[in-house]
Structure formats: C-alpha cells, structure tokens
Amino acid sequence: MADASAPIASALARATAAGCPPHLGLMHLLMAAPSEAAARDALRDAVAAQPDEAARTRLAAVERCWAERPHAWSTIHDVLAQARHDAHALSPQAAVAEWAGVFDSLAASAPDAGVALYGLGDPALTAQVSRELVDALQRWGALRANAIVLDFGCGVGRLSALIAPRCRRLLGLDVSAGMVAEARRRCAALPNAAFAQANGRDLEGVANASIDLALAVDVFPYLVQAGGDLAPRMVDELARTLAPGGRLVLANLSYRGDDARDAHDLAAWATAAGLTLDGEPDRPFTLWDGLVFRLRKA
Ligand SMILES: C[S@@+](CC[C@H](N)C(=O)[O-])C[C@H]1O[C@@H](n2cnc3c(N)ncnc32)[C@H](O)[C@@H]1O
Known part of the structure; x- marks a missing residue:
C-alpha cells in the first residue's frame, strides 16, 4: 500500500519553508492529504514537534489561515474532483472540448477556486x-x-x-x-x-x-x-x-x-x-x- 505520510511530509516541508505564504502551504497540504482529518492531525503534530521558532510560527499561520477558511478542504477537493490533471482524452480536440465542459461547470459551482485554487475560494x-x-x-x-x-x-x-x-x-x-x-x-x-x-x-x-x-x-x-x-x-x-x-x-x-x-x-x-x-x-x-x-x- 502507498505510504500516505510521504506526500504530507513533503507538503509540510514546503509550508515550513521561508517565503511560503500560509494559503499556499495550506493548499499543498490539503492536496496531499488523503482526508481532512489526516491533514488536520498532521498539521497539529507538525506545529507541536517543530523545534525552530520561525518555522513553528509559519505552520501556526497555516493553521490560522485554515481556521479563517473552514471550508478550504471541500473547496479544494470539489474542484480537484472535476479538474483531473492526470486524465487523458483520446485526442487534443477531445481534450479541448472536455476542458471547456469542466470549466463551464466550475464557472457555475466554484468560480473563484475553479480558476485560482490557491485563493481557497476566498x-x-x-x-x-x-x-x-x-x-x-x-x-x-x-x-x-x-x-x-x-x-x-x-x-x-x-x-x-x-x-x-x-x-x-x-x-x-x-x-x-x-x-x-x-x-x-x-x-x-x-x-x-x-x-x-x-x-x-x-x-x-x-x-x-x-x-x-x-x-x-x-x-x-x-x-x-x-x-x-x-x-x-x-x-x-x-x-x-x-x-x-x-x-x-x-x-x-x-x-x-x-x-x-x-x-x-x-x-x-x-x-x-x-x-x-x-x-x-x-x-x-x-x-x-x-x-x-x-x-x-x-
Ligand atoms: C485555471 S483557469 C485560469 C483562468 C485565468 N487565466 C486566471 O488566472 O484567473 C484556466 C482557464 O483556461 C481556459 N482554457 C483551457 N483550455 C483553453 C483553450 N484551449 N483555449 C482557451 N482557453 C482555455 C479555461 O476555460 C479556464 O477558464
């Protein structure tokens, strides 16, 4: 079975790096985690275990960013469920038509997150x-x-x-x-x-x-x-x-x-x-x- 913790660890490392704004750190974490609970637990544990104060402050900012946008998980996963970047259409022509349909539906259901996921729908x-x-x-x-x-x-x-x-x-x-x-x-x-x-x-x-x-x-x-x-x-x-x-x-x-x-x-x-x-x-x-x-x- 694939190890779900490796992508989470890599997303948390990104979120901890200097210069990463909290909303991007949160987006990467939510994209990497298999469930909302897994993301929440991993973030809480990472804050608690982080010895470096500056890094801990950055992770705490990710937690605050999430608290201010409690629907971030569903926002991101609703968009990702529609916009499959690993999907392969039969031809370029078919792919263009498929993406037009995907973005038609995102324009109706998630207009902000549909074009800029990193805005977390805010x-x-x-x-x-x-x-x-x-x-x-x-x-x-x-x-x-x-x-x-x-x-x-x-x-x-x-x-x-x-x-x-x-x-x-x-x-x-x-x-x-x-x-x-x-x-x-x-x-x-x-x-x-x-x-x-x-x-x-x-x-x-x-x-x-x-x-x-x-x-x-x-x-x-x-x-x-x-x-x-x-x-x-x-x-x-x-x-x-x-x-x-x-x-x-x-x-x-x-x-x-x-x-x-x-x-x-x-x-x-x-x-x-x-x-x-x-x-x-x-x-x-x-x-x-x-x-x-x-x-x-x-
Ligand atoms: C992720 S959104 C980005 C929208 C906008 N540039 C922004 O940053 O807010 C991608 C946009 O590209 C459009 N798109 C995808 N394939 C296209 C194509 N072949 N020709 C024109 N637009 C296309 C989609 O419909 C969608 O609105």
Missing part, C-alpha cells in the same frame, strides 16, 4: 493575489495606459477586471462559454473590456500585430496536457497577434512538475514563433508560486 484572498500579479505587469513595463491587452484563457475575468482600468482596451478569450459569461458579468462596468468564446485551437478573429500585451495565466497547462501540437501552435498564434515590441507574459506552461523541461519546450516554441525570452523564467510573486516566462516580439 474572493478577498484571490483578489490580493491577483493584484500582486497585475501590479507586477505594470512594474515590468508590460502593461501601459495605451496598451491593447489580450487575456488569453481569461476565466472569470479576475485579472481582466484589474487590467482594463489600466489599459486602452482589453479582450478576454476563453474556450468555456460559462467562464466568458462570468467574466462579462464581473466586468460589466468596464466599457473598454470585451469577452468572446475562443475555439480552443487558435486565436481566430484576433488580427495580426494588434496586441501590445498578451497574458496567459494558468491556461497553457491545459494545452500541454491536451497534447499534439496544440501548445506550440498557440504560442505561434500569440506571436502572430502581437504588435512589434509586444509582450507575452505566460505563467505556468504545464503542471508536469519539471521546470527545466518547461523552460526547454517554451524556448524552442518561442524561437520558432519569433519571440525572445526576457531573462530566465522565475517565480516573482510573494503570494503565488507560478513559474513566469516573459517574452517579447522583435
């Missing part, structure tokens, strides 16, 4: 994480007041809603009609934001060289998992739609757990598409551990 926490990301786009010079922005795989529009007030025009595309409807609802007061359902295979309808900043946050993992040449083809498409000097910020290429492989694959696809990487991929945020690739069209 809209205030999710908004805090989103703000850090959008502030960074501005700091990097990628988001400007006169920019036309494409939010590819926009989900419920949590990022679009923060970006639209800081740019000229925003287009959100998503393969899920449910997500597009929810993004429209959330951004109804933003006249420069528009949303449309994408076909999931390309960026049909988006003109060549029309976009200054393209954003792809946690969407490529679904393309990579779908297989075939879907992911490199979408990098090509994003490059096609970028204006000269335009930027692509891509957060998380896959959930394969292999940063080197992701960096290798994206470098090859980007070069073929005429994009260059601005520096090495990194994890630049304090509230989220997404692996960020910054690219630019010549």
Whole structure:
C-alpha cells in the first residue's frame, strides 16, 4: 500500500519553508492529504514537534489561515474532483472540448477556486493575489495606459477586471462559454473590456500585430496536457497577434512538475514563433508560486 505520510511530509516541508505564504502551504497540504482529518492531525503534530521558532510560527499561520477558511478542504477537493490533471482524452480536440465542459461547470459551482485554487475560494484572498500579479505587469513595463491587452484563457475575468482600468482596451478569450459569461458579468462596468468564446485551437478573429500585451495565466497547462501540437501552435498564434515590441507574459506552461523541461519546450516554441525570452523564467510573486516566462516580439 502507498505510504500516505510521504506526500504530507513533503507538503509540510514546503509550508515550513521561508517565503511560503500560509494559503499556499495550506493548499499543498490539503492536496496531499488523503482526508481532512489526516491533514488536520498532521498539521497539529507538525506545529507541536517543530523545534525552530520561525518555522513553528509559519505552520501556526497555516493553521490560522485554515481556521479563517473552514471550508478550504471541500473547496479544494470539489474542484480537484472535476479538474483531473492526470486524465487523458483520446485526442487534443477531445481534450479541448472536455476542458471547456469542466470549466463551464466550475464557472457555475466554484468560480473563484475553479480558476485560482490557491485563493481557497476566498474572493478577498484571490483578489490580493491577483493584484500582486497585475501590479507586477505594470512594474515590468508590460502593461501601459495605451496598451491593447489580450487575456488569453481569461476565466472569470479576475485579472481582466484589474487590467482594463489600466489599459486602452482589453479582450478576454476563453474556450468555456460559462467562464466568458462570468467574466462579462464581473466586468460589466468596464466599457473598454470585451469577452468572446475562443475555439480552443487558435486565436481566430484576433488580427495580426494588434496586441501590445498578451497574458496567459494558468491556461497553457491545459494545452500541454491536451497534447499534439496544440501548445506550440498557440504560442505561434500569440506571436502572430502581437504588435512589434509586444509582450507575452505566460505563467505556468504545464503542471508536469519539471521546470527545466518547461523552460526547454517554451524556448524552442518561442524561437520558432519569433519571440525572445526576457531573462530566465522565475517565480516573482510573494503570494503565488507560478513559474513566469516573459517574452517579447522583435
Ligand atoms: C485555471 S483557469 C485560469 C483562468 C485565468 N487565466 C486566471 O488566472 O484567473 C484556466 C482557464 O483556461 C481556459 N482554457 C483551457 N483550455 C483553453 C483553450 N484551449 N483555449 C482557451 N482557453 C482555455 C479555461 O476555460 C479556464 O477558464
């Protein structure tokens, strides 16, 4: 029988590490544990046994984070039960259709946790994480007041809603009609934001060289998992739609757990598409551990 304690120990080690915010530590623990009781017992025992005061303080913060969000276990496991990242469809085409269906149902049942599990279904926490990301786009010079922005795989529009007030025009595309409807609802007061359902295979309808900043946050993992040449083809498409000097910020290429492989694959696809990487991929945020690739069209 598999040892359930090894994944829990590894999640607790992550939660104990300096720099890991409590909500991420909690998410990893809840994902690793076989039951809510096992997670609770393991966390309580880890706090009690931790000799290092700073590490103990971090674990106690995870406990507090959970106490403030008592539904965190069911929130996370309800989403994971629908969004099976280890599932394999018969073809890339079938996978795209399957994910569209999964995200349609998440848009209805768990709109916040469905797009950003690390927010634990708490809209205030999710908004805090989103703000850090959008502030960074501005700091990097990628988001400007006169920019036309494409939010590819926009989900419920949590990022679009923060970006639209800081740019000229925003287009959100998503393969899920449910997500597009929810993004429209959330951004109804933003006249420069528009949303449309994408076909999931390309960026049909988006003109060549029309976009200054393209954003792809946690969407490529679904393309990579779908297989075939879907992911490199979408990098090509994003490059096609970028204006000269335009930027692509891509957060998380896959959930394969292999940063080197992701960096290798994206470098090859980007070069073929005429994009260059601005520096090495990194994890630049304090509230989220997404692996960020910054690219630019010549
Ligand atoms: C984890 S959510 C992230 C949403 C949003 N980027 C965010 O960070 O809040 C992934 C989104 O990608 C969309 N998606 C998945 N495959 C797609 C595809 N082939 N084309 C367009 N969108 C896709 C899903 O419908 C879902 O809304």
